[in-house]
Amino acid sequence: MRKLINDPENVVADALRGLAAAHPSLRVDPENGTVVRADAPRAGRVALVSGGGSGHEPLHAGFVGHGMLDAACCGQVFTSPVPDQIIAATMAVNGGAGVLHIVKNYTGDVLNFRMAAELAEDEDIEVASVIVNDDVAVEDSLYTAGRRGTGATLFAEKIAGALAEEGADLASVAAVAREVNERSRSFGVALSPCTVPAAGEPTFQLEEGEMELGIGIHGEPGRERVPLADADAIVDASLSAIDADMPVSGSELLVLVNGMGGTPLMEQYIAYAATARWLEGHGATVARPLVGPYVTSLEMAGSMISVCRLTPDLTRLWDAPVETPALRWGR
Amino acid sequence: MRKLINDPENVVADALRGLAAAHPSLRVDPENGTVVRADAPRAGRVALVSGGGSGHEPLHAGFVGHGMLDAACCGQVFTSPVPDQIIAATMAVNGGAGVLHIVKNYTGDVLNFRMAAELAEDEDIEVASVIVNDDVAVEDSLYTAGRRGTGATLFAEKIAGALAEEGADLASVAAVAREVNERSRSFGVALSPCTVPAAGEPTFQLEEGEMELGIGIHGEPGRERVPLADADAIVDASLSAIDADMPVSGSELLVLVNGMGGTPLMEQYIAYAATARWLEGHGATVARPLVGPYVTSLEMAGSMISVCRLTPDLTRLWDAPVETPALRWGR
Incomplete structure (x- = not known):
């Protein structure tokens, strides 16, 4: 470990x-x-x-x-x-x-x-x-x-x-x-498992060349185990699942592209680029983006996309000053 | 990969x-x-x-x-x-x-x-x-x-x-x-290597139970390969190396405990707790702490400690407003 x-x-x-x-x-x-x-x-x-x-x-x-x-x-x-x-x-x-x-x-x-x-x-x-x-x-x-x-x-x-x-x-x-x-809706993908310190062993096993779609934030099983794919395909799978549940077309969105803990910031921005392209191509507007490791699962590699369909009031409250260790703006 | x-x-x-x-x-x-x-x-x-x-x-x-x-x-x-x-x-x-x-x-x-x-x-x-x-x-x-x-x-x-x-x-x-x-002085430790995407293979190999002391930020060899140790020992090795080069006793310090990309924030805070204890025990004061993944090496696991001996002017300039994607305060 x-x-x-x-x-x-x-x-x-x-x-x-x-x-x-x-x-x-x-x-x-x-x-x-x-x-x-x-x-x-x-x-x-x-x-x-x-x-x-x-x-x-x-x-x-x-x-x-x-x-x-x-x-x-x-x-x-x-x-x-x-x-x-x-x-x-x-x-x-x-x-x-x-x-x-x-x-x-x-x-x-x-x-x-x-x-x-x-x-x-x-x-x-x-x-x-x-x-x-x-x-x-x-x-x-x-x-x-x-x-x-x-x-x-x-x-x-x-x-x-x-x-x-x-x-x-x-x-x-x-x-x-x-x-x-x-x-709001979310969907996450794991490229690696994580290890709970007191357990000392990974929460699950991924074979070479596999990833887990629809993972939660505890290494619990997700929706489907599939062959590793590129960022565009992972983002497409994630946003298609979200869009099937809550159509995003015509919405102004708050979007979080979230690193799961072990994925470098460079890759999170690659995933955000794919996310912005996908949403634009499906008639949605990213009004407020956030990219970073905010809701993690120890050192798990992977990403989660969360979207919220904003209203003017929700946008105003999102923009309001915040001063915490991990989120800070406007103050 | x-x-x-x-x-x-x-x-x-x-x-x-x-x-x-x-x-x-x-x-x-x-x-x-x-x-x-x-x-x-x-x-x-x-x-x-x-x-x-x-x-x-x-x-x-x-x-x-x-x-x-x-x-x-x-x-x-x-x-x-x-x-x-x-x-x-x-x-x-x-x-x-x-x-x-x-x-x-x-x-x-x-x-x-x-x-x-x-x-x-x-x-x-x-x-x-x-x-x-x-x-x-x-x-x-x-x-x-x-x-x-x-x-x-x-x-x-x-x-x-x-x-x-x-x-x-x-x-x-x-x-x-x-x-x-x-x-300023820095010292880093790698618990895992990282993989440059175009190369497709890890930059170096660490055997089970090993870590690399004095690593840089490119997976290049460091100072010494030693058995894996706990956070207190890693922090002690890092700060002892810094202190031997630039004694910290009596200083007001700006301190960065930096995640290398693959180490979760929880572990970075554990390292920061050990860092603050070590410095206090060696007669230094942490005037300004910063904890997070700011200078990374792709998905490398590990941490780097950086310290700067502050002066009143340097402290004032550190505290001045900043508004960038990764550092933001006071504005």
């Missing part, structure tokens, strides 16, 4: 120590796996809490800050955070206007966030929850009833975070996160 | 097409491999041009924009740009106050930038050149007479770019870039 780690059982706490040391704008509890804005709680503002298994960095802890999340709960690698983490984060950020939980659709995450929301109610904290399930690749998976939540999580966190920063109420912030999810 | 590419011979142009499509703030010539600020030339301002072989993204094209580079020249993968590219970029950004070439110390780069500087003189453009040679690992290498230029290139480009943005003259901008180089 060629990893830059110390104890394989403590990678999450060790990484959070680094996050804490590098970003004084965050209050990090490495042992308990919570990352909170240093200025929380913000009185009278809706607070956003997300989280999930670790190994997808910068999601979610890298998105904590002005205009995005108030807190992230970091589970062990590819493992849901426990309700104790979620309720601790929820209480730390509650400013009296309610808390929105943004939850990727994995069975463990959904269950644990639901339990935390019930605990929050006992503390008289109003909680709303939005489930993100944007991945068109499979209807159910190893870890999911229904579609998986992947790249659109970033869109929902950014856009709902901007609305919360404006002072909107909990119902409105939850509604815009749901709207983003409904207007 | 598991790569997200189309034609292995055209990866640079294909990636630049993606860069152009994603960043309207840049004027990109994919065929000729130049990337120029859309607002160039800026009358009366010193312009900064850098460049080198591709495969190190986001270096250099990702650093073109307000407060950093005016242009980048993108050679083929791990191959110096040719003088024609460099003179084209130099002429495109010349605003009458002279042009600074920031050159990593590789024989081909130094030669081609020197030829371009002579061509620029014929066009009555004043050019100053600064060679970056911060890598303490080896005295000479496959591609270098003298030390290699690596992570400090980012420091020099950011800090000199800020001074140019303030309106300083060419001599001053060149002097601050030289000062940054003299006050």
Whole structure:
């Protein structure tokens, strides 16, 4: 296992120590796996809490800050955070206007966030929850009833975070996160597996000359194993799957071409060039592009494309200032 | 070869097409491999041009924009740009106050930038050149007479770019870039090799359980091949080498913990945590940290640590606003 780690059982706490040391704008509890804005709680503002298994960095802890999340709960690698983490984060950020939980659709995450929301109610904290399930690749998976939540999580966190920063109420912030999810779709491709440190072995095997279409973000099986293809063909397969589920023609799109962790930035830009060509050729406009490793799967090689059909309001909220370790503009 | 590419011979142009499509703030010539600020030339301002072989993204094209580079020249993968590219970029950004070439110390780069500087003189453009040679690992290498230029290139480009943005003259901008180089040191470790697309085979072989200390950014041999070690030991080897060359005790440091392309962000933060502990234990202060994949070597796994001993002026220039695809703050 060629990893830059110390104890394989403590990678999450060790990484959070680094996050804490590098970003004084965050209050990090490495042992308990919570990352909170240093200025929380913000009185009278809706607070956003997300989280999930670790190994997808910068999601979610890298998105904590002005205009995005108030807190992230970091589970062990590819493992849901426990309700104790979620309720601790929820209480730390509650400013009296309610808390929105943004939850990727994995069975463990959904269950644990639901339990935390019930605990929050006992503390008289109003909680709303939005489930993100944007991945068109499979209807159910190893870890999911229904579609998986992947790249659109970033869109929902950014856009709902901007609305919360404006002072909107909990119902409105939850509604815009749901709207983003409904207007978003994703599809990913793996060119290599990844290795969970505590397991020490790759999550799956790919034979020479093979790739996996419709992969999730945990090395779980995807839709189909096919011969390795070039970037244009991979992008075509990804966008065709998205377009079959939600036609993109005539839309103004927010587009994320996302590196899965082990794919160099040069290749991500090659994939973005192919993506922009494909979308233009199918009557869609890329209004807002984002290229980079934002929702990763450890060192997996591959890419995921996520699109969101923008409205003028969603575009305005996407453009609003954001200042987090991994996304920063306009401020 | 598991790569997200189309034609292995055209990866640079294909990636630049993606860069152009994603960043309207840049004027990109994919065929000729130049990337120029859309607002160039800026009358009366010193312009900064850098460049080198591709495969190190986001270096250099990702650093073109307000407060950093005016242009980048993108050679083929791990191959110096040719003088024609460099003179084209130099002429495109010349605003009458002279042009600074920031050159990593590789024989081909130094030669081609020197030829371009002579061509620029014929066009009555004043050019100053600064060679970056911060890598303490080896005295000479496959591609270098003298030390290699690596992570400090980012420091020099950011800090000199800020001074140019303030309106300083060419001599001053060149002097601050030289000062940054003299006050900076780097050391890198490879946990895996990388594969140049047109070659199709890894640049070197690492046996199971081995790593390469003192690697450069091209898969060229480093200082020593040793058994795989944990993050603390890797960081200790890297910082001990730096400290032996330039003692860090008592310094306020700018520190880059840099992913080489195939190492996930989680591991980069684990390395940063170890780095911050080591430096604190050796009497140095991390005044400005930066963690991420900024100077890469395709999909190589591993990390590089770069440090710069700050002065109040250098700190002010580091903190100045920057707005490029890969570095953005304060604006």
